């Protein structure tokens with residue numbers, strides 16, 4: 001599969017089969033995550049991999065919009081630091097998250113990004129469930145599994161959102 005195909009094929013999957021995700025696949029996804037660009041290469045990220053049914057269930061309780069039946073999750077966390085390159089932790093961790101979602105397509109896996117940061121109550125719930133260390137903030141959770149539904153590949157390209165040369169400029 002080429003990269004553009006994978007980008008268009010990535011869709012949010014909210015129904016999964018019972019088949020577990022192999023550890024090899026989870027490691028591959030983490031390798032993809034940690035290939036993401038990072039401001040000053042600070043890599044202010046940490047990842048919590050969850051396959052334990054009880055922890056998954058607790059996470060889903062803490063994240064009401066993440067209550068989908070995936071057998072695995074990777075919680076992408078950041079270590080914000082207002083002085084160093086860690087200032088860009090949201091961008092760095094978001095790039096890592098997107099790499100996970102796109103790499104999963106290549107592995108035949110489905111994913112959905114469940115938002116956590118900047119909603120304080122969601123962050124608090126995840127910090128409690130995962131016992132995150134002080135200074136570690138959860139950015140989002142990728143639910144991962146074998147898809148039980150198919151979604152069409154697509155872009156949502158919209159001319160109205162594109163400006164040429166200057167804001168409001170049209171294409172020649």
Ligand SMILES: Cc1cc2nc3c(=O)[nH]c(=O)nc-3n(C[C@H](O)[C@H](O)[C@H](O)COP(=O)(O)O)c2cc1C
Nearest residue numbers: 010011012013014065066112113114115116140151
């Ligand atoms: C920051 C962020 C937070 C999201 N949070 C949730 C969520 O809590 N629950 C969910 O089911 N989908 C969530 N999504 C997935 C979006 O709903 C989805 O990407 C959007 O509807 C477009 O559909 P697509 O991913 O199939 O292209 C989130 C996506 C992003 C980028």
